[in-house]
Amino acid sequence: xxxxxxxxxxxxxxxxxxxxxxxxxxxxxxxxxxxxxxxxxxxxxxxxxxxxxxxxxxxxxxxxxxxxxxxxxxxxxxxxxxxxxxxxxxxxxxxxxxxxxxxxxxxxxxxxxxx
Numbered sequence: 001x002x003x004x005x006x007x008x009x010x011x012x013x014x015x016x017x018x019x020x021x022x023x024x025x026x027x028x029x030x031x032x033x034x035x036x037x038x039x040x041x042x043x044x045x046x047x048x049x050x051x052x053x054x055x056x057x058x059x060x061x062x063x064x065x066x067x068x069x070x071x072x073x074x075x076x077x078x079x080x081x082x083x084x085x086x087x088x089x090x091x092x093x094x095x096x097x098x099x100x101x102x103x104x105x106x107x108x109x110x111x112x113x114x115x
Contacts, residue, residue, distance in 0.1 A: 017042055020069045024076075033076055045071040052100060054113040067107040074101055 020042050024030050030038065049068050053060075100108070 013046065016046060016065065016068070019065055020045070020072060023065075023069050024072055027073065030073070030076060033079075037079075038072075038076070041072050041075050042068075045069075045075065048100060049108055052105065052108050053111045054115055056113055058113075060111060063107075064111060067104045070107075071100060071104050074104070 017039075021038065024038060024042070045068050049064065049071060
């Protein structure tokens with residue numbers, strides 16, 4: 001089983017999933033999104049974050065919760081626009097990518113294990 005360190009206690013994946021999901025429920029723009037879709041997005045974000053840091057089963061700092069949550073918010077916001085690299089409407093420009101955003105990667109790099 002994968003374990004995480006949270007507040008001095010080991011935390012399993014299910015606990016991480018619950019914490020991230022509970023934090024997402026507090027976001028006003030998330031409450032209208034189907035819970036099954038949110039759960040799937042949380043699972044994907046956890047998997048992608050662990051892959052990015054080359055997770056090897058060791059304990060992780062509790063601060064990993066924030067970038068996983070942020071990645072979920074990012075992906076939920078771009079739902080329907082996945083893969084769009086540039087869009088301009090009425091002077092507003094948007095750029096999306098399928099990758100983990102640079103600001104979230106920067107935080108995750110602190111926990112990255114070199115291969």
